[in-house]
Amino acid sequence: MRKVYFDHSATTPVDPAVAEVMMHYLTEHFGNPSSIHAFGREARKAVEKARQQVAEAIGAASVGEIAFTGSGTEADNMAIRGVAYANRHKGNHIITSAVEHSAVLNCCKQLEREGFSVTVLPPDEYGRVTARQVAEAITDKTILITVMHANNEIGTIMPIKEISEVARAKKIIFHTDAVQSFGKIPVNVDELGVDLLTLSAHKIYGPKGIGAMYIRKGTFWHPIMFGGGQERRRRPGTENVAGIVGFGKAVELAMQRMYADAERLSKYRDRLIAEVLEKIPHTILTGHPKERLPNHVSFCFRFIEGESMLLMLDMKGIAISSGSACTSGSLEPSHVLTAIGLSKEVAHGSLRLTMGKDNSEEDVDYFLEALPPIIERLRAMSPLGEG
Amino acid sequence: MRKVYFDHSATTPVDPAVAEVMMHYLTEHFGNPSSIHAFGREARKAVEKARQQVAEAIGAASVGEIAFTGSGTEADNMAIRGVAYANRHKGNHIITSAVEHSAVLNCCKQLEREGFSVTVLPPDEYGRVTARQVAEAITDKTILITVMHANNEIGTIMPIKEISEVARAKKIIFHTDAVQSFGKIPVNVDELGVDLLTLSAHKIYGPKGIGAMYIRKGTFWHPIMFGGGQERRRRPGTENVAGIVGFGKAVELAMQRMYADAERLSKYRDRLIAEVLEKIPHTILTGHPKERLPNHVSFCFRFIEGESMLLMLDMKGIAISSGSACTSGSLEPSHVLTAIGLSKEVAHGSLRLTMGKDNSEEDVDYFLEALPPIIERLRAMSPLGEG
Amino acid sequence: MYSEKVMDHFTNPRNVGEIENPDGVGQVGNPSCGDIMKITLRVENNIIKDIKFKTFGCGAAVATSSMVTEMAMGKTLDEALQITNKSVAEALEGLPPAKMHCSNLAADALKAAIEDYLKKQNA
Amino acid sequence: MYSEKVMDHFTNPRNVGEIENPDGVGQVGNPSCGDIMKITLRVENNIIKDIKFKTFGCGAAVATSSMVTEMAMGKTLDEALQITNKSVAEALEGLPPAKMHCSNLAADALKAAIEDYLKKQNA
Ligand SMILES: Cc1ncc(COP(=O)(O)O)c(C=O)c1O
Ligand SMILES: Cc1ncc(COP(=O)(O)O)c(C=O)c1O
Numbered sequence A, B: 001m002r003k004v005y006f007d008h009s010a011t012t013p014v015d016p017a018v019a020e021v022m023m024h025y026l027t028e029h030f031g032n033p034s035s036i037h038a039f040g041r042e043a044r045k046a047v048e049k050a051r052q053q054v055a056e057a058i059g060a061a062s063v064g065e066i067a068f069t070g071s072g073t074e075a076d077n078m079a080i081r082g083v084a085y086a087n088r089h090k091g092n093h094i095i096t097s098a099v100e101h102s103a104v105l106n107c108c109k110q111l112e113r114e115g116f117s118v119t120v121l122p123p124d125e126y127g128r129v130t131a132r133q134v135a136e137a138i139t140d141k142t143i144l145i146t147v148m149h150a151n152n153e154i155g156t157i158m159p160i161k162e163i164s165e166v167a168r169a170k171k172i173i174f175h176t177d178a179v180q181s182f183g184k185i186p187v188n189v190d191e192l193g194v195d196l197l198t199l200s201a202h203k204i205y206g207p208k209g210i211g212a213m214y215i216r217k218g219t220f221w222h223p224i225m226f227g228g229g230q231e232r233r234r235r236p237g238t239e240n241v242a243g244i245v246g247f248g249k250a251v252e253l254a255m256q257r258m259y260a261d262a263e264r265l266s267k268y269r270d271r272l273i274a275e276v277l278e279k280i281p282h283t284i285l286t287g288h289p290k291e292r293l294p295n296h297v298s299f300c301f302r303f304i305e306g307e308s309m310l311l312m313l314d315m316k317g318i319a320i321s322s323g324s325a326c327t328s329g330s331l332e333p334s335h336v337l338t339a340i341g342l343s344k345e346v347a348h349g350s351l352r353l354t355m356g357k358d359n360s361e362e363d364v365d366y367f368l369e370a371l372p373p374i375i376e377r378l379r380a381m382s383p384l385g386e387g
Numbered sequence C, D: 001m002y003s004e005k006v007m008d009h010f011t012n013p014r015n016v017g018e019i020e021n022p023d024g025v026g027q028v029g030n031p032s033c034g035d036i037m038k039i040t041l042r043v044e045n046n047i048i049k050d051i052k053f054k055t056f057g058c059g060a061a062v063a064t065s066s067m068v069t070e071m072a073m074g075k076t077l078d079e080a081l082q083i084t085n086k087s088v089a090e091a092l093e094g095l096p097p098a099k100m101h102c103s104n105l106a107a108d109a110l111k112a113a114i115e116d117y118l119k120k121q122n123a
C-alpha cells in the first residue's frame, strides 16, 4: 500500500544527512562540551557551530542571542515566563491571542494563577489578530506581547511586523512562536521586529527534543530552570550535543530548500483546497485562504467526526491529523477552531493536511481519490445533517 | 597516540546498539506519539516500551511513575520544585546536603529566593551526611528531603536507606538524585525507600538530553513547565522519541552489564588509589575509601592546579576532569571539595578519574605511567610548597 | 491504541443505518461533545428482531455502537437491558482509558430505544 | 579553547624557575583563587638581563607567565613597565573571555618585581 505522510506540522522525519551527523556526535565525538579535554572541546565546537547556523538563519546579531532548549515548548516557557518574572516590577499585564499553541496559552494561564493579568485577543474568522487590537489592549502595566508567527492548526500567518511596530513604539517586549513558520517562510528577527522567538527542530527535519530561544541582546529576562551554567546560564543541563548538531544541520538544509519547496508545495496546496471544496459538499476551509503556510491545508467537514476520518485515511496509508477532541481524549475540540467562530460540532470534523519535502503530486492525487468515499461513508453513518 | 577516556561521570559514548535503535526512530519510525495514525502509534509503542524498561530497572510499581525529561537537571528541577510548590501549604522547609549537584543546590537556592527555607547539611570528611543529621534537621515545616545517592565529584555513596527511614517515619517526601549511581550500583526505589528519583541517560551510554523522574504514586506534586498533555501532564512538549528509545535500550544494557563491570572496574579503582598514593607524595584521596562508586577515583594533589594537569594529561591522550575553579571559569573551586573540609588551595589541585565499560587494565597502566612526571613537572613550576 | 476487535467493528460496522418506522428510537450524546448515537429497533414478541445504529463520533464510538447492536440482536428486551457499558467494552476486548465514555453511550442509546418502545406500548 | 600560541607557551614554557639572589621579586595572586605568579629578575644597567617565573594556575596562567617573561627579557625597565595585560593577551593571540583575569596577573607580577627592584635601589 502507498504510504503518504501528510502530517508535517505534527513532526517530520529526520533528514538522512541530519541523522548522519547526529550519529557521529552520539558515538565518536561524544564529549561533554563543558569538559576541557579533546573530547569536550570537539563537542563544544560542534555546539557553537550549530548556534552559528541558527543565528544566521534568523538574522540574529550574535550567537549569544541563541539558547538551545529541550523542545519548542520549553523555549516558549523560557521566553514567556522568563520575561514575565524578570519584568514583574514594571507591570503584570501580558497580551496574547486565542489561537496560540498550548505551550504559550498554558504558560499564560499559569502566570494568571501567579497573579499576572492576561488579555487573550480574539482572532478574526481566518485566525488573525491585528496590530490595532494589540494597540488597544496595551495598558501601562503591559510587559509582554506574545503572538505566534504562523498557526499550527489552520496555517494562518499573523501580521507580526505590524504588531511589532506597535510593541516597539510602546517599548514592550515582543515574543513570537515561529515553530511552524521557520523553514517554510522567511523568519528574520529584525524584519519581524521581535525580541524573543521560539524554534523547534523536529518541524524542519531535525530531531525531536531540541528547540531554541532567540533573545535579543539587552532583553530583561530570568531563567526558569536551575542548575549548571550551560547555555550562558540560560538553560542548565548537559547539552544535547547530537540533537543540537542535528538542529544546526537541519537549519542549514531548510534554508537551502525553503523557496523551492514553498513554490512547489503551495501549488499542491491550492489544488487540494480547490478540489476538496469542489468535490465534497458541506466543507469549510479553515484558516486564511491566502495568508497561510505554503504546505498547509485545513478543512472542517460537517456531520462527521475527525478521529473516524483519520482512522479510515490511516487504513489507506495516509497519515494526517485533526483538531477533533476525540483525537486528544478530551471532550473539547480544538480551541483554535472554536476561536475562529466554528461551532464545536463543526470543529469535531476538522482535518489538517501538512505537506513536506518528500511529498509528490502523486500523493496529492492519491489523497484526492481516497478522501471523498470516506467522507461519504461516514456521513452515511452519521445521525446528523443529511447523513 | 593511545586515547584513554577516563571521564565517564561527565558523559559516556552512546553504545553502538543504542545508537542503532535511535537511528530507526529518527528516520523510519519518526512519528509524533500523540498522532493517532500508524506513524504515531509506532512512536507511542516505542516510548511506552522504554518507560517499561526504566520502570523495571528501578523497581517502580508501575510505568505511570516514570516521566521522561530533557535532562537529569530538568528531572531534579521537576522533582524538587514540583514537590515544593505542591506542598507549600504544609510547610516551607527543605533539607539537602552541601555536596549535591548544582541542579539540586541551585533549585534550593531559587526556592529560598521564593520564600522557602533550606537546611544544607554539612557532610563528614568523606562527603556523607547521616540519617541522624537529617532527623535533627527536621521541623514541623519540613516538606522535602533531597540527598543524592552517589556523589559525582568524589564518588561517595550516601546512606540513602537510613535517611529514607527517617523520612518515612515523619511522612516527609524524599528525593534522591541517582544520576551517578544508576547503572553502577543497584538502584531500587523500594529498597532505597524514595518517593522521587532522578536519572540521566548520558551517564549510562545513552544520549544526552534525556532524563527521567520517578515519582511514587500518590506523591503530591505540581508541574513546573506548561504546554501540551504529554507524559501524563507532567512534562509538556513533543517527546524526544529517539532519545527515549535510546535511554530504554541503554538501561537494558546497563542492567546486563552492571555487576560484571562493577567487579572489574573496582579492581582497577583500588589499584589506582593504592599506586597513586604510593607513587605521588602530597596526595589526598577524596571521597570515601570504601563506600564509593566502583568506577570512581578522585584525588587532590597539593601545590598544583587542576586545569594545567588536565591539559597535560590531554596531551598524552588521557581525558579526565577536575573540580578546579579554573576549569569552570569561576574563581571558586568545587563546592564539594570545600564542603568536605579541603582548603581552596588544595581543592584547586583535584583530579577525578571515572572509568567505563571500555576501559582496560592497559588504560590504567598507561595512566599510572603518565601521571607522575606531569605532577612533578607542574610542581617544579609551582611557587607553592616544595615546588 | 485500539484492540483488533475494536478495529474490526470500526472497519466493518454491523447494523449501520436506520429502521424505517421503528418500534423504538433512542438517541444520546451531544454533537458539541463530539458524539451522538442513534439506535432504532424493531420488536416482536418482546424480542429485538432488528436493530440499527447511526453514530457521529470516534472510532470507539462507532465500534461500541456496532457491538451493542450485535449483542442486542435477537435478545428479549429484559436480556437486552442487562447489557452494560462494561460488557460492551469487554466484548470489544477493552477500550483505551480515554475512550471509556464512548462505551457508556452505546448501552445508554440501547436503553433509551427500549424505553421508548415500552413507553409507546403503554401509551 | 586556547589559541595555538597559548598552547605553545603552556607546553614549552619559557624561563621557568627562580633566579637565585634576584634583584627584584614580584608575587601576585592568591592560592585560594587558584593562581599565584612569582617573577624574579636580574637587572643590569636598567635592563632586564634575566627573568624567570613560577606559576600555580591554569593553562592561561602558565602561558601568560611565560609570555610576559619573553616580552620583558632584554628590555629596559621603562619599556618593561609598558607591557600591559592587553599586550600580553594579544601576543598570545587572545585568551578565552573567562581567562582574561590570568593575563592581568602576569603583567601585575612583572610590575611588582620591577617595583621591588626599584624600591631596593632607593633603600
Ligand atoms: C549527580 C548529578 N545530578 C544531575 C546531573 C545533571 O544531569 P544532566 O547533565 O542530564 O542535566 C549530573 C550530571 O551532569 C550529575 O552528576
Ligand atoms: C506553534 C507551536 N508551538 C510550539 C510547539 C511545541 O514544540 P515542541 O513539540 O518541540 O515542544 C509546536 C509543536 O508541537 C507548535 O506547533
Ligand code: FES
Pocket (backbone or CB within 6 Å): A325, A326, A329, C033, C034, C035, C056, C057, C058, C059, C060, C061, C098, C099, C102
Ligand atoms: S466519541 Fe469522542 S472519544 Fe469517542
Ligand code: FES
Pocket (backbone or CB within 6 Å): B325, B326, B329, D033, D034, D035, D056, D057, D058, D059, D060, D061, D098, D099, D101, D102
Ligand atoms: S589561573 Fe584560574 S583561570 Fe587562570
